Amino acid sequence: MRQRIQIPMPVRYLINGALVVLLFLLGQFLIANNIISSYFQKILLQVGIYIIAAVSLNVATGYLGQLPLGHAGFMAVGGYTAGIFMKSIPLTGLPAFVLAIILAGIVAGIFGVIIGIPALRLKGDYLAIITLGFGEIIRVVLLNIDSVLGFKFTGGAAGLMGIPKYTSFPVVFICVAVTCLFIHTMMKSRHGRAILAIRENEIAAEACGIHTTYYKTMAFVASAFFAGVSGALFASYLGLLVPGDFGFMKSIEILVMVVLGGMGSMLGSVLAATVLTIVPFALQSISQTVADYRMVIYSVLLIIVMIFKPSGLLGTYDFSLTRIIEGLINRAGIHDGVARKGEKSK
Amino acid sequence: MLLLSQIINGLQLGSIYALVALGYSMVYGIIMLLNFAHGDIIMVGGYVAMLTIAAGVHPLLAVVLAILACMALGVVIDKVAYAPLRSSPRISLLITAIGVSFLLENLAQNIWGANARPFPNSAIIQGSALHIGDVQIGITAIVTIVVSVLSMVVLTFLVQKTKRGKAMRAVSEDMGTAQLMGINVNNTITFTFAVGSALAGIGSILYCCTYPQVSPTMGSMLGLKAFVAAVLGGIGSIPGAMIGGFAIGMAEVLVRAVGLSDWTDGVVFAILIVVLLFRPTGLMGRPMTEKV
Numbered sequence: 119m120r121q122r123i124q125i126p127m128p129v130r131y132l133i134n135g136a137l138v139v140l141l142f143l144l145g146q147f148l149i150a151n152n153i154i155s156s157y158f159q160k161i162l163l164q165v166g167i168y169i170i171a172a173v174s175l176n177v178a179t180g181y182l183g184q185l186p187l188g189h190a191g192f193m194a195v196g197g198y199t200a201g202i203f204m205k206s207i208p209l210t211g212l213p214a215f216v217l218a219i220i221l222a223g224i225v226a227g228i229f230g231v232i233i234g235i236p237a238l239r240l241k242g243d244y245l246a247i248i249t250l251g252f253g254e255i256i257r258v259v260l261l262n263i264d265s266v267l268g269f270k271f272t273g274g275a276a277g278l279m280g281i282p283k284y285t286s287f288p289v290v291f292i293c294v295a296v297t298c299l300f301i302h303t304m305m306k307s308r309h310g311r312a313i314l315a316i317r318e319n320e321i322a323a324e325a326c327g328i329h330t331t332y333y334k335t336m337a338f339v340a341s342a343f344f345a346g347v348s349g350a351l352f353a354s355y356l357g358l359l360v361p362g363d364f365g366f367m368k369s370i371e372i373l374v375m376v377v378l379g380g381m382g383s384m385l386g387s388v389l390a391a392t393v394l395t396i397v398p399f400a401l402q403s404i405s406q407t408v409a410d411y412r413m414v415i416y417s418v419l420l421i422i423v424m425i426f427k428p429s430g431l432l433g434t435y436d437f438s439l440t441r442i443i444e445g446l447i448n449r450a451g452i453h454d455g456v457a458r459k460g461e462k463s464k
Numbered sequence: 465m466l467l468l469s470q471i472i473n474g475l476q477l478g479s480i481y482a483l484v485a486l487g488y489s490m491v492y493g494i495i496m497l498l499n500f501a502h503g504d505i506i507m508v509g510g511y512v513a514m515l516t517i518a519a520g521v522h523p524l525l526a527v528v529l530a531i532l533a534c535m536a537l538g539v540v541i542d543k544v545a546y547a548p549l550r551s552s553p554r555i556s557l558l559i560t561a562i563g564v565s566f567l568l569e570n571l572a573q574n575i576w577g578a579n580a581r582p583f584p585n586s587a588i589i590q591g592s593a594l595h596i597g598d599v600q601i602g603i604t605a606i607v608t609i610v611v612s613v614l615s616m617v618v619l620t621f622l623v624q625k626t627k628r629g630k631a632m633r634a635v636s637e638d639m640g641t642a643q644l645m646g647i648n649v650n651n652t653i654t655f656t657f658a659v660g661s662a663l664a665g666i667g668s669i670l671y672c673c674t675y676p677q678v679s680p681t682m683g684s685m686l687g688l689k690a691f692v693a694a695v696l697g698g699i700g701s702i703p704g705a706m707i708g709g710f711a712i713g714m715a716e717v718l719v720r721a722v723g724l725s726d727w728t729d730g731v732v733f734a735i736l737i738v739v740l741l742f743r744p745t746g747l748m749g750r751p752m753t754e755k756v
Binding site for chain 2: 183187240244247248250373377411416417418421425
């Protein structure tokens with residue numbers, strides 16, 4: 119039988135790159151020609167933001183196997199960093215925004231280290247609660263810090279207003295692409311394997327020489343970094359940030375996306391984030407009563423999925439265009455080989 | 465004396481937290497699950513009491529109904545959501561608990577509206593304040609503290625001196641061996657949920673009498689703070705939950721007394737983090753060892 123064809127790495131890069139460029143051009147085309155309404159364009163931006171939030175949470179939940187409940191706190195940190203930065207510096211326009219996004223990610227990442235190092239010493243339920251506690255503390259601090267500092271820093275309960283709105287489809291798309299590329303590459307690397315090993319059995323991983331604290335913190339910080347990026351995009355999309363937006367509820371909303379999509383599946387997180395962001399708007403136009411019960415439906419879905427398919431709808435399925443193409447090529451090839459073998463035996 | 469009245473306030477709030485923390489501790493001790501839905505059971509209890517009183521039922525009967533409703537809800541949640549996941553990894557169970565909590569809160573919001581509604585506390589607790597010297601102690605405070613202490617005494621008796629209590633202690637120590645000894649584990653777990661939810665029901669009524677309002681999200685903050693109390697005392701330990709409850713209650717009242725009431729929530733969570741970092745098993749908890 120013929121040997122199984124494997125697509126070489128440079129060609130894989132080309133194929134995946136072509137896919138990304140195609141999607142980008144498709145999006146731009148749809149927007150430029152107003153095939154999708156401006157209302158839907160706004161939804162598309164939100165979809166992108168939540169994709170980044172969900173994919174980043176998936177790193178800590180699906181790949182690392184923990185349950186951090188303070189993800190909204192990192193988004194808040196990133197959003198406020200970006201907002202305050204853009205309002206304070208004299209630079210304007212896209213370069214300022216790019217700088218703000220990177221800064222937001224870094225600051226969120228720093229918070230990830232500060233929170234991660236103590237929190238990751240704990241396991242399971244305790245980690246969930248301590249991250250929840252940190253998320254709430256971030257929210258309370260953002261709310262009250264102005265009275266402590268004496269000047270208007272975060273705007274408190276009224277919110278941080280007047281953030282310049284630079285979020286647009288190209289920016290969001292590039293951020294989504296970079297996020298997915300980075301996380302995918304990280305998980306395929308040695309570091310990613312270490313993280314997965316920790317998920318499977320932490321004690322065995324440590325016994326094999328994996329520095330668990332280092333890798334757990336790395337996963338946590340990566341998760342926090344991209345949460346900060348999504349927060350920055352969110353800030354520039356809304357133009358206004360309120361601490362109340364980033365409470366426990368928001369963390370749960372993103373957790374629902376990750377869990378339903380499949381913990382450990384990036385495609386799952388992307389699809390779930392897309393569907394769960396679009397669904398409320400779609401429901402509103404269909405039936406207002408159903409839309410009001412949306413949260414109830416999510417909760418029931420969450421419970422049902424947990425009971426019947428605890429790993430989530432897509433489980434740990436990892437999407438790979440090149441693998442699909444390989445599969446197609448090989449199926450054609452194998453049929454050839456079998457037919458030839460049949461002839462020879464005659 | 466300002467200090468005495470603040471101490472009374474702290475004891476009042478603390479006893480409510482202790483009752484709720486007991487529910488958390490008992491469930492965690494037996495199936496290693498942080499029942500996020502516990503706070504929302506409290507919320508349902510409050511609404512049941514309020515609605516039945518508004519429908520004309522005698523207040524004390526309404527209280528009993530509310531407590532029974534809490535017990536029933538706790539048992540139903542266990543049977544429907546947690547029992548199928550007995551052998552699943554803890555993270556699935558935790559996510560399910562979050563799902564149930566979310567479900568209850570949003571269902572309440574849809575059915576009863578998101579706004580806070582007044583609670584007829586004067587119908588339930590009637591009487592005048594007690595005067596000691598020149599300090600006035602409200603009747604609500606007295607009733608709260610007395611009822612809580614009584615409940616805790618009854619619970620301790622239940623757990624230490626009865627056969628069911630012995631079964632609870634056995635199952636929380638080692639589920640497998642308890643089964644081998646002929647204890648019906650599922651029934652014991654159901655019983656634990658019932659008792660824990662009943663305590664939550666009592667706590668709910670007392671809480672609503674102290675802060676006479678019900679709203680769909682009233683349970684979540686109360687539940688979280690009671691959870692902090694349970695962790696502080698040592699989750700899984702009944703005396704620990706009581707101590708933790710009083711400690712958190714006093715801490716919260718003291719923070720408000722010095723004028724930092726905006727930061728109350730932050731302080732409570734900061735206590736949680738400090739406890740988890742330096743003594744994760746709490747003041748009276750038993751250290752968890754993991755066998756490979």
